[in-house]
Amino acid sequence: MTPDLVKGILAGDVRSAARLMRGIEDGDREALKTLDKLYPHTGRAHVVGITGAPGGGKSTLVDALIGVFRQRSITIGVVAIDPTSPLSGGAILGDRVRMQKHCTDQEVFIRSVATRGWLGGLARAAVGIIHIMDAMGKRIVLVETVGIGQQEVDVTRLAHTSVFVLTPGSGDAIQMMKAGILEVADIFVINKADLEGASRVKRELQAMLSMTNSLPDERQPPVILTEAVNGKGIEDLAEEIVKHREFLAAEGGLERRERERARLELTEAIESALKDYISSGIDRATQDKIVDALVRKKTNPQAAASEIMKQLIGPE
Ligand SMILES: Nc1nc2c(ncn2[C@@H]2O[C@H](COP(=O)(O)OP(=O)(O)OP(=O)(O)O)[C@@H](O)[C@H]2O)c(=O)[nH]1
Ligand SMILES: [Mg+2]
Incomplete structure (x- = not known):
């Protein structure tokens, strides 16, 4: 399905494009992978x-x-x-x-x-x-x-x-x-x-x-x-x-703007990868425990976040 979609879009097919756009808007993983395949053609x-x-x-x-x-x-x-x-x-x-x-x-x-x-x-x-x-x-x-x-x-x-x-x-x-x-x-x-x-x-x-x-x-x-x-x-x-x-x-501005955009996309990709990693890394029960501690003022959000980061990624 994916190669067809890529081929269709590269050929300018509106229906293929609309289909992928819907997938992207829904945050569908397959759609995001297809988008990666299009990247070299942008x-x-x-x-x-x-x-x-x-x-x-x-x-x-x-x-x-x-x-x-x-x-x-x-x-x-x-x-x-x-x-x-x-x-x-x-x-x-x-x-x-x-x-x-x-x-x-x-x-x-x-x-x-x-x-x-x-x-x-x-x-x-x-x-x-x-x-x-x-x-x-x-x-x-x-x-x-x-x-x-x-x-x-x-x-x-x-x-x-x-x-x-x-x-x-x-x-x-x-x-x-x-x-x-x-x-x-x-x-x-x-x-x-x-x-x-x-x-x-x-x-x-x-x-x-x-x-x-x-x-x-x-x-x-x-x-x-x-x-x-x-x-x-x-x-x-x-x-x-x-x-x-x-x-x-x-005056070289086109390349400068391309780099600026690439940097923006990289930052966003890192942020969203981190978000995924973190939310998949702590299970619901652990999250609930931390939330309890926050509600009882036993800790604060910054300290709790640092603690979680340490556990997931290792000490800074
Ligand atoms: N008098 C006048 N009205 C205009 C002109 N251009 C647009 N309009 C009117 O301004 C209103 C808003 O136009 P839109 O094109 O929807 O404006 P927009 O900036 O896209 O609006 P949003 O997307 O809702 O922010 C419409 O009623 C247009 O007909 C113009 O040159 N002169
Ligand atoms: Mg408008």
Whole structure:
């Protein structure tokens, strides 16, 4: 079964890919092994993070970008990450509906993933899904995430190009500055430019950026005005994404980002291997004993954890 799945995915087969993605989301061991087999075939896709506050128009932008890239015959994968799965089934459905006009296009693959908690900043399932799209031969993988906080800074470690979306009159720029996004974003988009105040937000953002990136030869991230609903500014955005990839390729940045991503995945793999090892290493009865001791305040969590680690791995 596994070799077929691998073959299917490498040939770009959507059903094989969807099947493996389901397995990955369920944490199925066989699926994870199949993913390992795909790993050597990954690394060709350009991963673009599209991030910003809820309702800023990210999905509408993604939809419009798909249109532009498809006109250029570029194959596309889209991963919409929803970190708050139980409450926002509606949002996922909304994304599906909004991107539906591409659903009959074989070269576009859209997948929503509900993450159960974040691991090292980004859910493992999401990373797996990006790898699968990459192995399928998607040239560009757009990853939509919601939020303007620390977690979104972590998302940039996974993407080659990080696009942050703001809207006029929302105060997003200040939030982004606080979260350290101004330092890590590659492209800014002020969407809903049809609304009042877009050019003011652009000026303010550019002023903040010129203070943040003080070195004269440092690349200033472009700030683009878009109206995603009206398809305006989308060509410019696509152009900046392509330009950013060329910029990275020219100065060794692509390899640097690959290494950064590999390091992130390694850390996550170590953490999850340790977790598995530890939870398989102490039996239920021992755990219960320790919990009893904690409840009776005979020990504390740190001391109990060190004790367990000593028993499992040996003294430090
Ligand atoms: N006025 C205006 N509305 C827009 C524009 N782009 C998107 N919208 C609207 O903004 C609303 C939210 O759009 P989405 O694309 O779902 O935004 P999102 O950022 O993906 O939302 P979440 O995924 O829920 O965070 C929708 O009603 C869109 O029609 C725009 O350029 N101008
Ligand atoms: Mg959305």
